[in-house]
Amino acid sequence: MKSFIKIITVVSLIATLVSCTGEKRERQIQYMGDTDMYDAVPYEAYSKVKILPNEMEAQRPVAGTVARGKIPYDYPNSEAGYQLAKDSLHSPLQLTKANLDQGKYLFDMYCAICHGTKGDGQGTLVQREKFLGVPNYKDREITEGSIYHVIMYGRNMMGSHASQLEAKERWQVVQYVEHLRNELLK
């Protein structure tokens, strides 16, 4: 009998030990976890909200409204819109060093992965043959308007980058792309 108890103890102790490793897939318990000091009363960003469409907290602005500080972009997402922007859209920003520097910072973050830091179409993804067909800027007839339009809507296999950049930042990137293109054309 005694040895039976011994065996049980040893086995159960080993079992407990083994069961406590591994990856931490659950959260720790929280002190006063259910009070609203810990969990927000208002909806948290990206949280699930039953009553909203698609049960998402993150919703698009209501159609026809313009959020504060945003400037609507009226050129349509079509070939005609592209041509129109190419010919008639101009940058509101002045060419300054500060704008160019910020443009470079943002370009290296958002575009260089495909277009390469020099704009020659040799970004990391291209060199690793993951994403192909990125043009060298010097081979394209592009203007500030068309570059802005392409950031807004994308073009062919390039997607829109409007959600990652604000209006002013897009223009700074445009300025830097033009600068790169001029360097490449030299």
Add this chain to the structure above:
Amino acid sequence: MKSVLQHTKIQRFILSSLSFILLFTVHLSAQNGDAKKGKGIFNANCAACHKLDKKLIGPALEGISEKRTKEWLHAWIKDNNALRASGDADAIAIYEEFNKMPMTPFPQLSDQDIDDILAYTDNKPEAKPQSGGGASSAAALGIDSLQVVKGKKIFNANCAACHKLDGKLIGPALRNVADRRTADWLKAWIKDNNAFRASGDADAIAVYEENNKMPMTAFPQLSDEDIKAIIAFTSHEDILTAKAPTVAGGGEGNDGIATPKESTSWMTYIVLVVILLLVLWVYLGSKNEFLKLVTTIALLLGAGYAGYAWMMSIGVDQGYKPIQPIAFSHKIHAGDNKIDCQYCHSNAKHSKLSGIPSVNVCMNCHKSISEYNGPVTSEKDKAFYDGEIQKIYKAIGWDSEKLAYIEGYKQKPIQWKRIHNLPDFAYYNHSQHVTVAGLKCQTCHGPVEEMDEVYQYSELTMGWCLDCHKKTDLKLESNEYYTKIHEELSKKYGVEKATVAEMGGRECGKCHY
């Protein structure tokens, strides 16, 4: 006797690899020779809209010169608008067929460039079967893929610190080193390069001089078999990439990190079990009362410590690593492919939250990347990763055959599990730390670019926040906002620099209100 045998084996091996290379060159030269250049031009100019075997934005181009004449193709590629305007029926038909989607004209391509492209589209085998065919012919020639796998292991363990296959590291690149050196030379060099140089071998001295007399470690411990395996690896590494799934499936875990970790945790188990048995023996088997007393005190202290540690961990989720709905790997995206953190977490620069990218951001790349071709392991093979990418398409309603969003699709949000989460009573803002202070994400989140699955690296306790605020100096220069505050602060504390805490980063109200 043995060394002679060895010798002939090596010779046979070299011969076979030579014939393999020869075979391959013959194979290539049969393809007009320019297909390789054509591939480069194709990838740079056409691949955005064309694939060889599948419709993309434009039609598939494999074997196109069987369908059209050469002159037509030249005219079309150089300026398809002009060709259409000239009234060519084929040109107009294909334009209509593709919903009048205009193709970019390429006046900058020379006739030679276009011929190269056509050589490539006619001989598509160049790219893929190079490895596939390589593998089978390598097998036919008796090159054992297991040997290559073994060579890779030895190479990674001994040589990778100083050598890469492509590109110089500390020592020269070693891909196909067997092409420039004989097997005997390599054996002598690897076993003891100092002695070999001392013996007066001209090549050995030359390579030493070329590399600024950087000494290479001697490896007398490597057997001839090992060295053969290394050479097989340097010459036939491509078999591995071609047949990776089967190789990994063969039980060769190339996941070098996982194994030692597991064995250490088993070591702790064994130690713990031994201690347990000792304790049990003390209570149940021993008659020594003093020993029992000491053990009891030790156990009580241990229990107290464990209880304290457990209570201190309440609400601290360090190490938390939930299972995410898509096995999205930061190692593959931010590590291997070097995508900037803020490409996806683009809110960090302006807002409190860093944000999790919405699916349209994923689609910027995954419209084109519908398959995974990177390195795989035995648990996670290509089919697994491809399935994970399909989950993105299911969420947003993307038809990867037609390459278009499905109309009227009911999109489903991807429900990522949030990992880092401060309690609601603490205010933390990313833009203040990332944009204003210029901190790297990794200071707080750890080496995310090495994590397959993200986990919480830091404690995120109040002590952790304050520690950093006490230690870190403000970045005062080139920030107009700080000019006045800086003056006041340096007057108050009589120092040039000020820490975050001195500016007020320890006041309760800054984070709790």
